[in-house]
Amino acid sequence: MTEATTPADETPVLEVRDLEVRFTSGRSTVYAVNDVSFAMRAGETLALVGESGSGKSTIAKAVVGLVGPEAGEVLLRGEAQAGDRTARDRATCGDVQMVFQNPVGSLNPFMTVEANVAEPLRNRGVAKEERRMRVRELLTMVGLDADTLGPRKPGEISGGQAQRVSIARALASEPAVLIADEAVSALDVSVQATVLNVLRRVVDEQDVAMLFISHDLAVVRNVSDTVAVLHMGQLCEIGPTEDVLAAPAHHYTAALRAAVPEPGVPLGDPGMTDADPPSPRIRPAGCSFRDRCLAATDLCGAERPPLTIAGPGRGVACHHPLGGAARTAEPVDVAIEGVLA
Numbered sequence: 001m002t003e004a005t006t007p008a009d010e011t012p013v014l015e016v017r018d019l020e021v022r023f024t025s026g027r028s029t030v031y032a033v034n035d036v037s038f039a040m041r042a043g044e045t046l047a048l049v050g051e052s053g054s055g056k057s058t059i060a061k062a063v064v065g066l067v068g069p070e071a072g073e074v075l076l077r078g079e080a081q082a083g084d085r086t087a088r089d090r091a092t093c094g095d096v097q098m099v100f101q102n103p104v105g106s107l108n109p110f111m112t113v114e115a116n117v118a119e120p121l122r123n124r125g126v127a128k129e130e131r132r133m134r135v136r137e138l139l140t141m142v143g144l145d146a147d148t149l150g151p152r153k154p155g156e157i158s159g160g161q162a163q164r165v166s167i168a169r170a171l172a173s174e175p176a177v178l179i180a181d182e183a184v185s186a187l188d189v190s191v192q193a194t195v196l197n198v199l200r201r202v203v204d205e206q207d208v209a210m211l212f213i214s215h216d217l218a219v220v221r222n223v224s225d226t227v228a229v230l231h232m233g234q235l236c237e238i239g240p241t242e243d244v245l246a247a248p249a250h251h252y253t254a255a256l257r258a259a260v261p262e263p264g265v266p267l268g269d270p271g272m273t274d275a276d277p278p279s280p281r282i283r284p285a286g287c288s289f290r291d292r293c294l295a296a297t298d299l300c301g302a303e304r305p306p307l308t309i310a311g312p313g314r315g316v317a318c319h320h321p322l323g324g325a326a327r328t329a330e331p332v333d334v335a336i337e338g339v340l341a
């Protein structure tokens with residue numbers, strides 16, 4: 001886990017600034033990501049949480065360059081990136097690697113495990129002998145025996161093993177940013193723990209910045225330094241994971257937390273009404289959570305709450321934050337300055 005060992009003025013590895021993503025087909029538009037900003041440093045894990053459809057994968061795709069933003073920017077080491085991956089230079093593409101929920105589907109089924117991991121090395125022109133050595137190192141790093149599993153095809157290994165192969169393959173490009181989109185969700189709990197340990201080691205030892213997408217708060221608590229909570233494409237709250245989950249400032253974070261039963265703690269107030277989430281096809285005017293929020297007022301429908309400081313390194317976008325979070329008159333770019341200061 002990161003401590004504040006990096007100098008405060010060091011450029012973030014990844015920065016997402018005022019990102020807007022829309023999907024339009026015919027006359028219908030889905031407002032998938034609305035004005036989201038955050039930044040990450042090497043060796044840091046930032047978790048994106050939020051219910052299904054909140055825009056987590058879309059943010060990941062925008063970072064990788066698989067969907068182009070309507071507005072806003074993705075910066076890698078301070079350099080603004082083209083929205084379209086094909087317009088980015090090859091080295092930069094290798095800098096951001098993604099691990100998906102379905103590992104078997106993301107590997108080439110006709111190639112051996114070794115060949116799958118070796119492919120990015122070959123693409124980078126790494127010579128055969130060195131490639132062989134690197135593949136062994138990478139497989140060992142993710143806790144797999146190269147002699148036994150290397151010659152097999154993806155269909156001949158377990159889901160947990162395949163997920164570790166896909167992590168090894170992603171690491172072969174020596175990425176600065178690793179995106180794990182529900183990468184452990186399909187695995188059973190004991191395998192999940194193994195893969196999470198691998199990911200944590202990668203972040204610590206390779207100084208990778210990890211964007212960890214999950215709807216499982218227990219896993220998020222376990223793996224991330226910072227958590228960003230999304231609702232209908234809006235950033236509700238961001239800050240140190242322990243602090244945010246221990247004392248949410250946003251009502252949606254509180255509701256998400258209340259939905260996760262903790263051993264020995266009685267189920268509390270769900271923290272939200274039973275209203276359906278609003279349609280993603282309507283551009284949210286005020287707070288996207290207002291219809292489901294027990295604390296909503298007219299102001300919440302009229303004005304979208306800006307992200308404001310809610311404690312050390314914390315930001316909340318709420319007109320009536322929980323715990324009397326301090327409000328500043330000026331909206332502050334907490335995601336970029338506060339969290340990383």
Ligand SMILES: Nc1ncnc2c1ncn2[C@@H]1O[C@H](COP(=O)(O)OP(=O)(O)OP(=O)(O)O)[C@@H](O)[C@H]1O
Pocket residue numbers: 023024030031032050051052053054055056057058059215280
């Ligand atoms: N290619 C697309 N075309 C149209 N709409 C899309 C497309 N991709 C995503 N969306 C819509 O954008 C919104 C955000 O989707 P996204 O996949 O980012 O959510 P998510 O938070 O990753 O959800 P989940 O937890 O289910 O994976 C949803 O309303 C979704 O239906």
Ligand SMILES: [Mg+2]
Pocket residue numbers: 056057058181
């Ligand atoms: Mg998703």
